[in-house]
Amino acid sequence: MFLAEKAAELLAYDPGVTPQEGGLPGLDVLKSVMGSINLFGIIAVVGALAISALVWAWGHHSGGHQAEANGKKGTVVAAGCALLLGAANGIVAFFSALGTQVQ
Template identity: 50%
Template sequence: MLRPMDLALVGTDPGISPNEDGLPGLPVIRSIVGALLTWGLVACVAGLVISVIVWALAHQQGNYQYAQGGKSGVVVSAGGALLIGAANAIVGFFAGLGAGV
C-alpha cells in the first residue's frame, strides 16, 4: 500500500538533463548528422527536378498516369525538404514539450 510520502517521491524530478560532456565523440556525431541533412536536401532537390521533368513531359505527351506520378514526386520532394529543414525545430519543440510534462 502506498503512503502519502511514497506518492510525493513518485512525482519528484530526478534532476537528469541532457549534457554535452557525458560521452566522447559528440562533435563527430553532430558533423555526421549535419552531412546527412545536406545529403537529404540534395536528394530532395534532385527528386523535385526529376519529378517536374516527368510531369511536364508526360502531360505534354498525354500520358496522364506518369503525369500524376510526377505530381506526386513534386509533393513528396517538397514535403521531404520541409521536414528536413524543420528537423531541428521539430525535435526542439517536442523536447521542450516533453520537459514540461
C-alpha cells in the same frame, strides 16, 4: 478523490534524467556527421524534385496521365521531404522542450 491525486502524482514523477552536452566523447563528430547526412538528404531531395517536376511536365504535354500523376506525387513527396529535412532541428527542439515547461 485521494486515488485520483495519487494517480496524478505517479504520472508526474520526474526521474531526473536530462540531456547533457559533452557527456560522451565524439559528440562533436556525431553532430558533424548528422549535419552532413542532413545536407546530403537535402541535395538528394532537390534532385528528386527536379526529376519529378520534369516527369510531371512531360506527362502533361505528352498525354501520359500515369506519368503526370506519378510526377505530381513525386513532387509533393519531395517538397514534403525538403520541408521536414529543413525543419528537422527545430521540430526536435520544439518537442524535446515540451516536457520541460513549468506550470
